Amino acid sequence: MPATGPLSHIDISVGYPERSIPFYDALLTALGYRRWNLDSPQWSGDNPRRATWGMKNGDGSRFDIEVRPARKESQDQRYDRYEPGPHHLAFHAASEIVVDSVHEALVAVDGEVLDPPHQYGGEKGYGQFYYAVFFADPDGVKLEVCYVRGANP
Numbered sequence: 001m002p003a004t005g006p007l008s009h010i011d012i013s014v015g016y017p018e019r020s021i022p023f024y025d026a027l028l029t030a031l032g033y034r035r036w037n038l039d040s041p042q043w044s045g046d047n048p049r050r051a052t053w054g055m056k057n058g059d060g061s062r063f064d065i066e067v068r069p070a071r072k073e074s075q076d077q078r079y080d081r082y083e084p085g086p087h088h089l090a091f092h093a094a095s096e097i098v099v100d101s102v103h104e105a106l107v108a109v110d111g112e113v114l115d116p117p118h119q120y121g122g123e124k125g126y127g128q129f130y131y132a133v134f135f136a137d138p139d140g141v142k143l144e145v146c147y148v149r150g151a152n153p
Helices: 017-030 096-108
Strands: 009-014 051-056 062-069 088-092 112-119 130-136 142-148
Touching: 009 017, 017 051, 017 062, 017 096, 096 112, 096 130, 096 142
Parallel strands: 009 062, 088 142
Antiparallel strands: 051 062, 112 130, 130 142
């Protein structure tokens, strides 16, 4: 039975879907998400305006991430993580190898790497073992993929 409380989905507004969909496809596919094939003009064809990826959780529920176009008047606005709202989103990785493979996948699509894979363990604000990569999506949303030894089931 699905648990109460875990996230169900996140929708991310993007300035230009044609640049963000390939970025998120590289990121989420490297993390094991599967892209939904939806029979709708906005999700299909050569130039989709929306895309959704999902992953089943251990309790049988699903977590989805969707990108959708921002309002036309906002499409060139860069995300500011120091304004009210989320500072960044972090994804667990099952190993250091997964962190490295996500880094490679994002470099292959010209993703903006903020900090390459690094062992932060023992540094101020981190536990004993914390291996992570940080990057920004095409609109400036800060994203992280981390392997924290002992944190994954």
